[in-house]
Amino acid sequence: MIIVKRPSVAILVANLPAEKDRRVIRECLSLEAAGFDVTVIAPRGDRSLRILPGSDRTRLRPYPIVVYGSGVLSFALEFLWSFAWITIRLLGEILRGRAQAVQVCNPPDIYFPLALLVRALGRPWVFDHHDLSPEVYISRGGEPNPLVSRLLVLFEKLTLRTATAVFATNESFRENAVRRGVVPAKVTVVRNGPALAEIAASADPRPDGPLTVVYLGVFGPQDNVEGAVLAAAELVVRRGRTGWRMILAGDGETAAGLRELAADRGLTDVVEFTGWLTGPEVDALLRRADVALQPDLPTRMNQLSTMAKTVEYLGRGVPVVAADLIETHATVGGAGLYVPNGTPAEFAEAIGTLLDDPALRARMREIGRQRFRDFLSWEHQAAEYVAVWQRLLRPGPAPRVPGQRRPSSPARVDAP
Secondary structure, eight states: OOOOOOOEEEEEOSSSOGGGBHHHHHHHHHHHHTTOEEEEEOBOOOTTOSBOTTOSSOEEOOBOOOOOOSSHHHHHHHHHHHHHHHHHHHHHHHHTTOOSEEEEEOSSOOOHHHHHHHHHTTOOEEEEEOOOHHHHHHHTSSOOOHHHHHHHHHHHHHHHHTOSEEEESSHHHHHHHHHTTOOGGGEEEOOOOOOGGGSOOOOOOOOSSSEEEEEEEEOOGGGOHHHHHHHHHHHHHHHOSSSEEEEEEEEOTTHHHHHHHHHHTTOTTTEEEEESOBHHHHHHHHHTOSEEEEOOOSOHHHHHOOOHHHHHHHHTTOOEEEEOOHHHHHHHGGGEEEESSOOHHHHHHHHHHHHTOHHHHHHHHHHHHHHIIIIISHHHHHHHHHHHHHHHHOOSSOOOOOOOOOOOSBOBOOOO
């Protein structure tokens, strides 16, 4: 009896436990369905997990996190700690014969020395470009250190150039990679977003109750969730406290300050904080939402980034209010209302326009759903993603794009 060994891919993640990174979950399920073995090396989350939730055989090889970054020095220590543990775990997988190829996900952009090692062994090294690290650093506020900025640009360039292939989350990321010296043929656009199968099929009418404005995602300094809270304060002035509410779903380092801001502004009766939600909870929330808010300001990072939350909105047909950003407009199209500067007053006015116009919301809902079905859903992205791995590892049979199973574990819902 001949046993055919499946090709194996090791995926490296430094900033999230594997079970909370929804893009990585989708990538793993797609590879698994196409006949690959997958191991994910990531920070430890749920200690009881050995297999990725929702998968059949994707192994988790977690490492402990004892250093958490908040400033430049502590971030550097955190990343060095992760680098050391990821190196140990990856070498173990290579020795076990379970890493015929490697995918690294950023941030941070510090794993190019491992890329040189893996490629010297004749194995593909693929960079999955989640964030523009130099722009993220600048966007976090304060006066950026020029030396740190230049170092981050250098690290990004080395990370891109040492990769066998690059996955970019949109066309702007692709252009950035080419500008950093990557051959265009090596860059494949694989966007963020849920699969059709993750979205519950239901024709149930919208439940009775107040109109709902939703923000879904990370609460970080660069995410401007404060703008959502202040927009709620503007809405109270414009339309009172009845007939609508705002739900802020997610968590992050600014969460405590945002709750305090909402209390100080007397908004606790109209603004609700839910914390992180599971995949099914995200689906249930967005299916009853009337307006979705993307409060990101027009910084360079946001101009070039596609927000995962926005594709989640479109998958359920929720009209989007956002600043007029390059990649947001390319993603949302006619399913959104755009404001020039992203001030709370502008957001409140656009939200109010949609709350007052059910016919406009209905038109945008259909546009959003169509854009998702025809272009943005993970099924479209998985075909491109798996095709790259088929080319790199040549396992034989043509790839099968999976009918994506629903990620069942608590999941972080946003990554630009």
